[in-house]
Amino acid sequence: ETGVTQSPTHLIKTRGQQVTLRCSSQSGHNTVSWYQQALGQGPQFIFQYYREEENGRGNFPPRFSGLQFPNYSSELNVNALELDDSALYLCASSFGGQGDGELFFGEGSRLTVL
Amino acid sequence: GDSVTQMEGPVTLSEEAFLTINCTYTATGYPSLFWYVQYPGEGLQLLLKATKADDKGSNKGFEATYRKETTSFHLEKGSVQVSDSAVYFCALNAIYGGATNKLIFGTGTLLAVQP
Numbered sequence: 314e315t316g317v318t319q320s321p322t323h324l325i326k327t328r329g330q331q332v333t334l335r336c337s338s339q340s341g342h343n344t345v346s347w348y349q350q351a352l353g354q355g356p357q358f359i360f361q362y363y364r365e366e367e368n369g370r371g372n373f374p375p376r377f378s379g380l381q382f383p384n385y386s387s388e389l390n391v392n393a394l395e396l397d398d399s400a401l402y403l404c405a406s407s408f409g410g411q412g413d414g415e416l417f418f419g420e421g422s423r424l425t426v427l
Numbered sequence: 428g429d430s431v432t433q434m435e436g437p438v439t440l441s442e443e444a445f446l447t448i449n450c451t452y453t454a455t456g457y458p459s460l461f462w463y464v465q466y467p468g469e470g471l472q473l474l475l476k477a478t479k480a481d482d483k484g485s486n487k488g489f490e491a492t493y494r495k496e497t498t499s500f501h502l503e504k505g506s507v508q509v510s511d512s513a514v515y516f517c518a519l520n521a522i523y524g525g526a527t528n529k530l531i532f533g534t535g536t537l538l539a540v541q542p
Contacts, residue, residue, distance in 0.1 A: 317470065346529075355431075355516055355532030356471070369529055403470065414459045414520035414530055418470035 317419035319404050325425045326394050334389040334422045336404030345387040346416060347379060348403040356403055362387055363409075391424075399426045429454045433517045433533035440507055440540050448502040448536045450491075450517035458519040460484075460493050460500040461530070465514040474502075474515070507540045514538070 318337045326332050338345050344363045348356035358371035362381035376392040385406070391398055401423050405416035434449040452460065462474040462484070475484030480495035489504045500517060517533040 348530075353534070355518075355534045356530070358529045358531070361529065371529065405471075414461055414476060414518070415473050416471075416530065418463075418472070420468070420470045 317404055317406050317417050319402075319419035319422050321422055322420070323423045323425075325427060327427050328394055328396060330394050330426075331390065331392045332394060332424060334391075334402050334404075334424075336387045336389070336406075336419060338385045338387065338404075338406035339417045342406035342408050342417070343385050344407045344409060345381055345385065346405045346407070347387070347389045348405065349373075350401040350403055350421070352400070359389070394426045396426050399424060429458070429519060429521045429531050431517050431519055431531055431533040433515075433536055435534070436514075436537035438536060438538045440538070442509055442540055442542050443506045444540075446502070446504040446507045446511075446538065448515055448517075448538070450500045450502065450533060452498050452500065452517075452519050454498075454519055454521070458521060460491070461518040461520070462489070462491055462500070462502050463516045463518055463532070465516065465535070467513070471516065507538070509540045509542050512538055512540045 320335045346361040347359040350356040359373050360370040365381045378390045381387045401421040403421045405418045430453045459478045461476045463471045464474045465471045475486040477484040477493035483492045491502045514535045516535045518530045521529045
């Protein structure tokens with residue numbers, strides 16, 4: 314069984330640039346969620362995709378957007394990067410849009426914005 | 428809105444000591460409650476969960492009981508090991524429009540167990 318994989322693991326961008334982070338969900342899972350974890354904080358929910366559609370969003374501005382593909386992999390796009398976007402971005406997969414909270418997380422993509 | 432508050436760390440213990448990490452929550456409705464663990468260099472893993480009041484979740488010697496009257500879900504282990512050193516996150520499942528697996532996490536508690 315293949316777990317959740319994310320790429321890249323680390324990246325550095327400058328303010329105003331755009332970034333795309335990628336996630337492959339665990340085998341058999343059709344739901345992907347994205348979380349932002351700032352240093353010393355708990356993860357914060359960005360949004361969730363179920364069957365290629367966004368079906369829930371946290372308190373993040375529209376410059377955070379995403380996609381889910383037919384194979385259930387996903388992308389997180391962030392436009393017009395700001396310094397405060399520096400964080401660990403976590404992808405989590407699960408089965409079913411109405412989950413029971415049991416998520417399977419990847420190791421994350423650490424974004425540094427200079 | 429819904430929130431989770433957990434004790435600040437770091438918590439430093441000697442091997443075989445008793446562990447308690449406090450967690451309280453605020454929520455509308457009846458959320459499920461979780462403890463996730465993040466070992467160094469790894470992603471978060473579900474440690475245990477409880478879905479209704481008075482339920483006890485347990486795994487790997489860790490336990491937590493869903494206390495509705497005190498809105499708490501404290502994590503306990505009778506005898507910690509060096510391998511338990513990690514960051515522990517308490518979380519609740521906010522049912523968002525009935526169709527979202529949105530977890531609200533606490534800030535995490537670093538546990539360091541010394542031999």
